Amino acid sequence: PRLARDHGYLAEVALSEGDVATAQTQAERALEILAIAGALTTKPSPDQDLEPPKPEPALQPELGIAHQFQRGWYLYLLGRVNIAQGQPEAAIAMLELARANTAPKSDLPLCLSILQTLQKQYYQQKDYRAAYGVKLHQRRVETRFRLRAFIGAGEIQPQERPQASDRSAQTLLSTEIQASGRQGDVEALTYRLEQARYPLVVIHGPSGVGKSSILYAGLVPALAKSFPEGRASLAVLVRGYRDWPDEVNQALAYALQQQGSDEGIPPAAPIDQAALIDRLKTLTEQSYRQIVLIFDQFEEFFVEAAELPQRRDFYTFLIDCLNIPYLKVVLALREDYLHYLLELERGFDLDILNNDILSRDYRFYLGNFKATDAKFLIRRLTDDAHFYLETTLIDCLVADLATAIGEVRPIELQVVGAQLQRQNITTLAKYLELGDHPKETLVQNFLSTVVQDCGAENAYLARLVLYLLTDVDRENRAYRPQKSREDLEEELDLRGAEYETEQLDLVLEILVGSGLVFLLPDIPIDRYQLVHDYLVSYARRETPAHLLKHLNRRQGG
Known part of the structure; x- marks a missing residue:
């Protein structure tokens, strides 16, 4: 193995000097030595026909180390040789072998x-799907080893449940929530929901403060470990409102399934409101659970049900839920929609809430960061990721991010921070080189990076899809509608867009993978949604006519 390593160094030197033939010879020789050493570590048994070869114990540890730390390196060298020789397919095959033989915990830089090399090769061969798959894998590795200071536009994701003997995933989840500055909020919400006097919690705040993240990656996992009065908690996360009884029922089935319950089989037929209430009541009475119905992005309910008569059935359902013991309701919505909840005080019995649904007892404000807190958070995140920023850069960045009242939106901090790290900007001088509006430039670059991942042939289609995932309501407020694949195809066709089905498949897959767009699984049809209101204005900067002109010109060419 030591001799193999020497040949590996010689191959590395030859590559740096442009001597491709020597590099290939040396890398192949290194692999041959490993193979010979492997053969020598096994000696034949007395009766080869009856017994397998027995390993030579003295040589096994050294060979194991060589395979663990060196084999992937030699394969990587050969992959680079193939690139230098203009053999991309052979290079990709060799790099895939190198990837399979290199564990990140053994050699993270390698x-x-x-x-990075494999992703570039796939992209150059216009295999954008494979290229993006490698990019996502790299992102997961960087996140696992805390090399990424910021999460970008996506939500913080709940981690997979660790094995009983492995607490690392649980620790990682806690770290991400703490890094978002929201651990105290998760604990306060969990405490409230364990108290009988809080049948309702209304989480409200401006767009982009992280309401969805705190629910999905904070509150839901926390409730899994919450046992009010000895009852297990069942968190039911609802994210769609077109047919809200069915949405609630499907979310309930999914939550039960996650807990391993036999009751978690989604019914084939839609459910009516009375049957849904009966099902919830039965579950609380017979399974010794506390159920917490969590309605995320609840402002979308008021967009879907634009008139008061359309909303009254849900209000009746809500009151029925609040009057069932051990059934709690969480509503999370933007603060500019908060006043709609006052409709419940007209014509409904709200004794359970002391006839004051917007009382401070039931509201939970989730706000932006103060500028001083944002500076501390940026320093903590970047230091943990060994991505060190000048203090003057942090001061200038927070000043650019801060609103007129000195607050910083968490989503904007994450998006700008992620692009700052992607462009490796660590000094104030490099930041100012971005122009007169460096913050806006970084956000546009963030979106452009995702669009570029779709490939030059698909870039205008990607931008058009992002535009179509925005709209304005009757009061001329921009928002993020949920649209199915069929909805998007219909709008593209109506606008005369020229594209192939495979192109749209690829664009949606990459937009979802990037975190820019949610995929909301549903029965009978999935829906897509832009991840944050904050990004709506950026997605609408180019007009559909301009995008269509360039899209159709490229398709026609």
């Missing part, structure tokens, strides 16, 4: 180099 693993990342392999992934």
Whole structure:
């Protein structure tokens, strides 16, 4: 193995000097030595026909180390040789072998180099789906080893449940929530929901403060470990409102399924309001659970049900839920829609809430960061990721991010921070080189990076899809509608867009993978949604006519 390593160094030097033939010879020789060493570590048994070869114990540890730390390196060298020889298909095959033979915990720098090179090769061959798959894998590795200071536009994701003997995933989840500055909020919400005097919690705040993230990656996992009065908690997360009884029922089935319950089979037929209430009541009475219905992005309910008569059935359902013991309701919505809840005080019995649904007892404000807190958070996140920023850069960045009242939106901090790290901007001088409006430039670059991942042939289609995932309501407020694949195709066709089905498949897959767009699984049809209101104005900067002109010109060419 030591001799193999020497040949590996010689191959590395030859590549740096442009001597491709020597590099290939040396890398192949290194692999041959490993293979020979492997053969020598096994000695034949006395009766080869009856017994397998027995390993030579003295040589096994050294060979194991060589395979763990060196084999991937030699394969990576050969992959680079293939690139230099103009053999992209052979290079991709060799790099995939190198990837399979290199564990990030054994050699993290090598693993990342392999992934970066492989991603570039796939992209150059216009295999954008494979290229983006490698990019996502690299992102997961960087997140796992805390090399990424910011999460970008996507939500903080709940981690997979660890094995009983492995607490690392649980620790990672806690770290991400703490890094978002929201651990105290998760604990306060969990405490409220364990108290009988809080049948309702209304989480409200401006767009982009992280309401969805705190629910999905904070509150839901926390409730899994909450046992009010000895009852297990069942968190039911609802994210769609077109047919809200069915949405609630499907979310309930999914939550039960996650807990391993036999009751978690989604019914084939739609459910009516009375049957849904009966099902919820039965579950609380017979399974010794406390159920927490969590309605995320609840402002969308008021967009779907634009008139008061359309909303009254849900209000009746809500009151029925609040009057069932051990059934709690959480409503999370933008603060500019908060006043709609006052409709419940007209014509409904709100004794359970002391006839004051917007009382401070039931509201939970989730706000932006103060500028001083934002500075501390940026320093903490970047130091943990060994991405060190000048203090003057942090001061200038927070000043650019801060609103007129000195607050910083968490979503904007995450998006700008992610692009700052992607462009490796660590000094104030490099930040100011971005122009007169560096913050806006970074956000546009963030979106452009995702669009570029779709490939030059699909870039205008990607921008058009992002535009179509925005709209304005009757009061001329921009918002993020949920649209199915069929909705998007219909709008593209109506506008005369020229595209192939495979192109739209690829664009949606990459937009979802990037975190810019939610995929909301549903029965009978999935829906898509732009991830944050904050990004709506950026997605609408180019007009559909302009995008269509360029899209159709490229398709026609």
